Amino acid sequence: MTDTLTSAPLAAPALRxxxxxxxxxxxxxGKIQALKGVDLDVNEGEIVTLIGANGAGKSTxxxxxxxxxxxxxxxxxxxxxxxxxxxxxxxxxxxxxxxxEGRRIxxxxxxxxxxxxxxxxxxxxxxxxxxERMFALFPRLKERLHQRGGTLSGGExxxxxxxxxxxSRPRLLLLDEPSLGLAPLIVKQIFEVIDELNRSEGLTVFxxxxxxxxxxxxxxRGYVMVNGTITMAGTGRELLERPEVKAAYLEGGxx
Amino acid sequence: MEVFVQQLINGxxxxxxxxxxxxxxxxVFGIIGMVNFAHGDVFMVSAFIALIAxxxxxxxxxxxxxxxxxxxxxxxxxxxxxxxxxTIERLAYRPLRGSFRLAPLISAIGMSIFLMNFVxxxxxxxxxPVPPMLSDVIVVMQEGSYQVTIxxxxxxxxxxxxxxxxxxxxxxxxxxxxxxQRACEQDRKMAALLGVNVDRTISLTFVxxxxxxxxxxxxxxxxxxxxxxxxxxxxxxxxxxAAVLGGIGSLPGAVxxxxxxxxxxxxxxxxxSVEYKDVAAFSILAIVLIFMPQGILGKPEVEKV
Numbered sequence: 001m002t003d004t005l006t007s008a009p010l011a012a013p014a015l016r017x018x019x020x021x022x023x024x025x026x027x028x029x030g031k032i033q034a035l036k037g038v039d040l041d042v043n044e045g046e047i048v049t050l051i052g053a054n055g056a057g058k059s060t061x062x063x064x065x066x067x068x069x070x071x072x073x074x075x076x077x078x079x080x081x082x083x084x085x086x087x088x089x090x091x092x093x094x095x096x097x098x099x100x101e102g103r104r105i106x107x108x109x110x111x112x113x114x115x116x117x118x119x120x121x122x123x124x125x126x127x128x129x130x131x132e133r134m135f136a137l138f139p140r141l142k143e144r145l146h147q148r149g150g151t152l153s154g155g156e157x158x159x160x161x162x163x164x165x166x167x168s169r170p171r172l173l174l175l176d177e178p179s180l181g182l183a184p185l186i187v188k189q190i191f192e193v194i195d196e197l198n199r200s201e202g203l204t205v206f207x208x209x210x211x212x213x214x215x216x217x218x219x220x221r222g223y224v225m226v227n228g229t230i231t232m233a234g235t236g237r238e239l240l241e242r243p244e245v246k247a248a249y250l251e252g253g254x255x
Numbered sequence: 256m257e258v259f260v261q262q263l264i265n266g267x268x269x270x271x272x273x274x275x276x277x278x279x280x281x282x283v284f285g286i287i288g289m290v291n292f293a294h295g296d297v298f299m300v301s302a303f304i305a306l307i308a309x310x311x312x313x314x315x316x317x318x319x320x321x322x323x324x325x326x327x328x329x330x331x332x333x334x335x336x337x338x339x340x341x342t343i344e345r346l347a348y349r350p351l352r353g354s355f356r357l358a359p360l361i362s363a364i365g366m367s368i369f370l371m372n373f374v375x376x377x378x379x380x381x382x383x384p385v386p387p388m389l390s391d392v393i394v395v396m397q398e399g400s401y402q403v404t405i406x407x408x409x410x411x412x413x414x415x416x417x418x419x420x421x422x423x424x425x426x427x428x429x430x431x432x433x434x435x436q437r438a439c440e441q442d443r444k445m446a447a448l449l450g451v452n453v454d455r456t457i458s459l460t461f462v463x464x465x466x467x468x469x470x471x472x473x474x475x476x477x478x479x480x481x482x483x484x485x486x487x488x489x490x491x492x493x494x495x496x497a498a499v500l501g502g503i504g505s506l507p508g509a510v511x512x513x514x515x516x517x518x519x520x521x522x523x524x525x526x527x528s529v530e531y532k533d534v535a536a537f538s539i540l541a542i543v544l545i546f547m548p549q550g551i552l553g554k555p556e557v558e559k560v
Contacts, residue, residue: 066448092450104445106438117438120431121450168450 017080019044019204020065020096020172025074027057027064034060036228037074042172047198047205049215049236051249052225058208059101061225062176066091066098079171092121097170099161101177107150111141114149114160118167126169134163137193155186162190166197172204179211187211191218212249216240224249257398262525263518264395268409268478270517271416275471276494277501277509278423279464285440285504286460287352292363293343295491296370297465301336301472302482303374306383308332309476313386321388325477329415333469340465344458367487375484382481389477412474419470420510423463427506436460440504489533493520496540502553511551515539 018041027035034057042048052058064071067088076084083091097118106114115134119127135142138159144152152160158178165173175194179187191214197203209215216222216236224232224245232239239245276298283291308331312318318327347366351358389407396403427433435456438446447453475490476482497516501508516536523535543551 068444068447087452088444088447089450089452092448098448100445100448104442104448106441106445108441109434109437113434113437116431116434117446117449117451120435124431164449 016044017077018042019079020206021075021077022061022065023075023077025061025064025071025076027060027069028072029060029069034228035064035071038225038228038230040223040230042204042206044204045198045202046221047194047207047219049207049209049219049222050225051209051212051215051222051239051245053248054210056225057228058225059176060228062098062100062174062206062208065096065174092168095121095168095171096174097121097165097168097172098174099158099165099176099178100174101180103154103157103161105149105152105157105160105164107148109149110146111144111149111152111160112146114164115141115167118164121168127167130167130169134166137166137197138163155182158182158186158190162193170203172206175205175207177208177210179209179214187214191215194218210249212245213240216245257396257401257403258525259522260396261403262521264403264405264409266518266521267514268412268517269521270497270514271412272471272475272478272513273490273494273497273516274510274513275416275419275467275474276490277497277513278506279468280495280498281501281503281506281509282436282460282464284498286436286457287348287359288356289348289359290363290495291348291461291464292360292491293347293366293370294464294468295489295494296367296487297336297340297343298468298472298475298490298494299482299484299487300339300370300374301332301465301469302476302486303378303383303472304335304469305329305332305473305476306385306482309385325388325411325473329470329473332473333466336465336469336472337462340461340468341458344461349454349457371484371487378484380484382483384481385476387480408478412478415470415474419467423467424506426463432456432459493533493536496537500540500543500550502550505550505552508550508552515551 020042022038022040025035025038026033038057038061040050050058050061063069065076067086071084074084075082078094078096081094083094106117109117115131116124116127119130140156141159141163144156149157149160162175162178178190182190194205194207195218198205207215207219216239219236222234222236222239223230224239232242232245240250276294279294279297280291283289283294305328308328309324312324312327318324343366347362348359351362389411392404392406394402395405427436435446435451436459438449438451439453439456443453493516494513497512498509499512500515501510501512519536519539520532524532527535
């Protein structure tokens with residue numbers, strides 16, 4: 001089913017085990033099957049993008065990695081450890097962080113407290129340093145520090161969600177549609193931050209996006225998901241060139 | 256004026272006890288959206304634990320100092336009642352999480368009936384007394400022959416309640432545990448994604464609620480000098496009313512609601528009739544809810560999508 005284009009992220013002989021390996025994962029909401037056997041790898045130091053239409057199952061995959069809902073079949077391995085059946089908080093403790101769909105900022109906590117929540121997994125060891133780093137990445141958060149999360153604008157909430165995830169010093173950062181509903185300038189800014197973190201700190205990022213053009217340009221590799229299965233895989237640049245991708249996700253190839 | 260001041264003192268004392276119990280209702284409701292109907296009976300059980308501890312200390316171990324005895328009783332009661340609260344959550348509520356919404360509520364009513372009957376069978380149906388203690392009074396005001404007094408008991412109740420609330424407030428606002436509790440209250444799934452052990456946090460919420468109920472139970476026993484197996488119901492309902500009045504889910508609201516219910520009750524008793532004091536308290540609740548459905552300090556949620 002998977003149409004592999006290049007050196008083949010899926011079929012290549014694994015020199016090192018990928019940081020995140022998703023194998024044949026199936027997820028259900030009641031009787032409805034949302035994921036129909038997903039295979040996907042994220043290697044250490046990569047930015048991997050998953051694109052697909054609304055309802056393809058992208059966010060479901062993100063949450064299934066955290067066991068919410070739990071995969072009914074298949075396996076998810078992180079750093080060589082089978083995490084398919086681990087409790088959600090134990091998965092978080094392995095330093096996988098997520099900036100989820102809808103941002104899910106704690107509305108009645110201040111920006112500072114939201115960031116503290118992110119640092120809990122790290123035991124607050126690097127809290128002060130990390131806080132300064134977040135201020136450098138997102139200066140807006142410093143201005144809003146003692147404001148309640150629910151009073152922030154959408155873009156500020158998105159920045160806070162990413163910063164909160166970064167406060168845990170993650171080995172793998174899952175970003176679910178960070179560009180959704182945001183002004184192009186802020187989207188650009190957020191993508192620059194992700195790129196910067198990947199280059200300077202080797203942060204591994206798994207990014208789900210509908211904004212396919214930006215996401216694929218940013219990513220080392222990409223996957224396309226349709227109706228709960230991966231239909232295409234390749235480097236970001238290769239996927240951008242594919243006519244099917246252009247037609248379906250890049251506004252008829254006008255971009 | 257003197258009557259009013261006296262009733263103010265009495266009302267604040269009673270209200271402190273309601274407030275302590277109300278916190279247990281409001282916290283549990285905040286975190287899992289369930290009214291823990293067994294909470295009033297947990298309060299009653301804590302008063303019995305305090306009673307037993309007090310009698311053991313004074314008659315068997317011969318602890319002479321009443322203040323020392325009360326301090327030990329308070330700690331013992333908080334400890335054992337916490338275990339009771341933790342066990343109830345574990346046995347009666349956790350297995351039903353993710354079940355339909357009414358299931359834990361029904362389970363809570365069952366637990367309430369169980370606790371009441373368990374105490375009735377093991378401790379007997381009659382009122383259990385403790386010897387009167389700390390009944391000395393301080394005259395605060397005097398007007399003719401009418402003395403406004405505050406007893407040592409009342410001072411202890413108000414001081415202990417204030418100290419407990421301050422500790423509790425600190426835990427909820429400033430510690431990682433309190434943050435985890437508030438996070439679970441606002442978005443349980445997101446809290447789990449950030450590494451919060453949600454089940455453990457809920458358990459600890461029950462433990463904290465039970466510990467505060469134990470403070471209330473010990474104070475109640477000391478204040479009234481008697482307790483019976485049925486004494487959990489009315490204070491429980493009043494405290495629940497206090498939580499709703501203050502805005503369920505709001506911690507300052509629970510304390511405020513408790514104080515208000517206490518004051519309404521005592522003032523009504525003083526100026527109108529003792530028989531209708533409960534009617535007065537619940538009428539005020541109805542009126543407040545008609546005009547402020549969120550309660551006094553409960554706020555409608557304002558969230559950005």
